[in-house]
Amino acid sequence: MATLQIQDIALAYADRDLLKGISFTIDSKTRAALAGANGSGKSTLMKIICSQISSDSGSFVVTKGTRISYLPQSDIVLGHQSLFHEVETGYARYIPLLREIKSLENELAKSDENTNTEPLLHRLHEIQETMLASTYWQREAVIEQILVGLGFDRTDFVRQCNEFSGGWQMRIALAKILVEDPDIMLLDEPTNYLDIEARTWLKHYLRQYDGGLLIVSHDQGFMDETVNEVYELFNGQLTRYAGNYSSYLLQREQELQRLEASYRHQMEMIEKTEQFIERFRYKATKARQVQSREKQLNKIELVEVPSHLKKLSFRFPPAPHSGNDAVVIDRLSKQYGSLRVFENFSLIVNKKDRLAVTGRNGAGKSTLLRMIAMQDHDYSGSIQLGANVKIGYFAQDTEHTMDMTNTVYSELETVATTSDIPRLRSMLGSFLFSDDDVYKSISVLSGGERSRLALLKILIQPANLLILDEPTNHLDINAKQMLLDALKAYDGSILFVSHDSHFIKNLATRILYLHDGEEPEIFEGDYDYFSWKLEQKEQFERIRAVQSGQDKTQGTPSDSAISRKESNRLKNRLRNLRAEADTLLKHSEELELKLETIEHEMARKENYSDGERIVQLVQLKELTESQHEEITQQWFSLHEEIEQLEHGDAF
Numbered sequence: 001m002a003t004l005q006i007q008d009i010a011l012a013y014a015d016r017d018l019l020k021g022i023s024f025t026i027d028s029k030t031r032a033a034l035a036g037a038n039g040s041g042k043s044t045l046m047k048i049i050c051s052q053i054s055s056d057s058g059s060f061v062v063t064k065g066t067r068i069s070y071l072p073q074s075d076i077v078l079g080h081q082s083l084f085h086e087v088e089t090g091y092a093r094y095i096p097l098l099r100e101i102k103s104l105e106n107e108l109a110k111s112d113e114n115t116n117t118e119p120l121l122h123r124l125h126e127i128q129e130t131m132l133a134s135t136y137w138q139r140e141a142v143i144e145q146i147l148v149g150l151g152f153d154r155t156d157f158v159r160q161c162n163e164f165s166g167g168w169q170m171r172i173a174l175a176k177i178l179v180e181d182p183d184i185m186l187l188d189e190p191t192n193y194l195d196i197e198a199r200t201w202l203k204h205y206l207r208q209y210d211g212g213l214l215i216v217s218h219d220q221g222f223m224d225e226t227v228n229e230v231y232e233l234f235n236g237q238l239t240r241y242a243g244n245y246s247s248y249l250l251q252r253e254q255e256l257q258r259l260e261a262s263y264r265h266q267m268e269m270i271e272k273t274e275q276f277i278e279r280f281r282y283k284a285t286k287a288r289q290v291q292s293r294e295k296q297l298n299k300i301e302l303v304e305v306p307s308h309l310k311k312l313s314f315r316f317p318p319a320p321h322s323g324n325d326a327v328v329i330d331r332l333s334k335q336y337g338s339l340r341v342f343e344n345f346s347l348i349v350n351k352k353d354r355l356a357v358t359g360r361n362g363a364g365k366s367t368l369l370r371m372i373a374m375q376d377h378d379y380s381g382s383i384q385l386g387a388n389v390k391i392g393y394f395a396q397d398t399e400h401t402m403d404m405t406n407t408v409y410s411e412l413e414t415v416a417t418t419s420d421i422p423r424l425r426s427m428l429g430s431f432l433f434s435d436d437d438v439y440k441s442i443s444v445l446s447g448g449e450r451s452r453l454a455l456l457k458i459l460i461q462p463a464n465l466l467i468l469d470e471p472t473n474h475l476d477i478n479a480k481q482m483l484l485d486a487l488k489a490y491d492g493s494i495l496f497v498s499h500d501s502h503f504i505k506n507l508a509t510r511i512l513y514l515h516d517g518e519e520p521e522i523f524e525g526d527y528d529y530f531s532w533k534l535e536q537k538e539q540f541e542r543i544r545a546v547q548s549g550q551d552k553t554q555g556t557p558s559d560s561a562i563s564r565k566e567s568n569r570l571k572n573r574l575r576n577l578r579a580e581a582d583t584l585l586k587h588s589e590e591l592e593l594k595l596e597t598i599e600h601e602m603a604r605k606e607n608y609s610d611g612e613r614i615v616q617l618v619q620l621k622e623l624t625e626s627q628h629e630e631i632t633q634q635w636f637s638l639h640e641e642i643e644q645l646e647h648g649d650a651f
């Protein structure tokens, strides 16, 4: 079996021990998550495993012939060729065999009756068998299936790789890895730029993939169905948690609560001891106690505060005064080559709108944001900003908006005014860039650190229109929540794209829905209203699809093509929904079982007198109940949608 054994890996940057003696093993059966807060060293560990950087000490042993593929979190490098050909390089492993076939055939052609062709024929047969067992000869179909699954359109296949945005380049790299079909896959945040459909597709793909998997992602739902163990990096060390991702989060939550309690307890104790020492320092009668307490203080091993507990806290500065209309878009048309993204599109964004732009990948969300943010002027029609509107723009590919050679401090300086300078250090501090961190080069920052810096750059220049393109990508749970809180308290307009339904639900007051080949639609309400309207609309479309099916004899060919496309789309959606619902149901059953166990445990006599244990159990019960409630709700709404689709008789 393919095995990768990592032994005692250590790495320090300046005076920070990032990794301290990490050991673990991955084989072709492993399904593991690599978890940890932003900046804890997950990407670094992955880079060490695939020899992109070296560790200070430690070693690893790999079984001969093991093929390992790695998807980096950022800085993806692709060849100068079309999308299809780039992904086809995932089959490069067969090139030596194909060459061998050629040379064997040449030798056979040159042979005469004196040549012993037996070994040549034998080898040829062997290789041909290997090739037949592979998907090499069906590669076009395989590549097409993967690319379409990841959200590419067939018309994209001939486009050059460099024409795609960073998020799409990540998908190209991911497609290549899936095509490589390695023994072990290391994926660093593959879900970041994927919309819900592509995430669901990838989840199913990985479930039937039979190699080993080590994956970083902050998407709980995705991880729950992909992994069965979690390695967490924390303070440079790796801890293994058996079970799925939710169960890890639960165990971790409890541990954090305990750690937080003992941290507070320790702080109180230290404070009291110090007060005692201060008070009695000069009292001869207490000299001995003071001494012993001083000793005690020196001996204390400090409880390390996990970085999750260090609160990232910030508020956006008050929005400068502006007129009522933040943006007026009038008859906007935009196309890329022959691809028409917007046609005669008009929209007014009002002051204080929190407008979420949703829709499938490729529908034009980032394009729209870029045009409004005046990063792309190649369109017809007009985009007018209201009086005194000042934009703060968070680009989808943050790395392209920063100078990689800058340090954290000098990058922030590029947007600061003279009067900001004295505040820069403290602002960086509240974004968790401590003293040494501010002199780090941007090129070494982790994904989450870069996102935090990009947010800080926006924050420093008071704006009344925030344009945020997937701002939660790369952020860990804690940072995501802080951003949400700050945005909720912000009093300017917000125009944003996100695939995080929790984020949209809690922020959006209006929704713009973009979909392929149809007019963009605006929904004057929050996310729940939007979901409800969308369901109604889908129902209506289904009825129309049925009708056009009945009218098939009179229908034009394009009508039937449309209804076929629609029916395929619905079938896909139904399949995805059923799979999601099954998983939720399973999950909910697991939680019910867990609740039973907790209740059983609470009823045990020996626990009665153990106050701490009972408190723990009560907390655990509450947490499990709320998880159960949420999952049941999700299941209900999925179930309703499934029923509606099933009864729609669209196919």
Ligand SMILES: Nc1ncnc2c1ncn2[C@@H]1O[C@H](COP(=O)(O)OP(=O)(O)OP(=O)(O)O)[C@@H](O)[C@H]1O
Pocket (backbone or CB within 6 Å): 013, 014, 018, 036, 037, 038, 039, 040, 041, 042, 043, 044, 045, 073, 440, 444, 445, 446, 447, 448, 449, 474, 476
């Ligand atoms: N060459 C370097 N010099 C100094 N510090 C570095 C270097 N490379 C990485 N770091 C720091 O090491 C820490 C870990 O980085 P890493 O990218 O591994 O984090 P991560 O766990 O992947 O975080 P995220 O969730 O944000 O992606 C970060 O604080 C980063 O700034």
Ligand SMILES: [Mg+2]
Pocket (backbone or CB within 6 Å): 042, 043, 044, 073, 188, 446, 447, 448
């Ligand atoms: Mg990372």
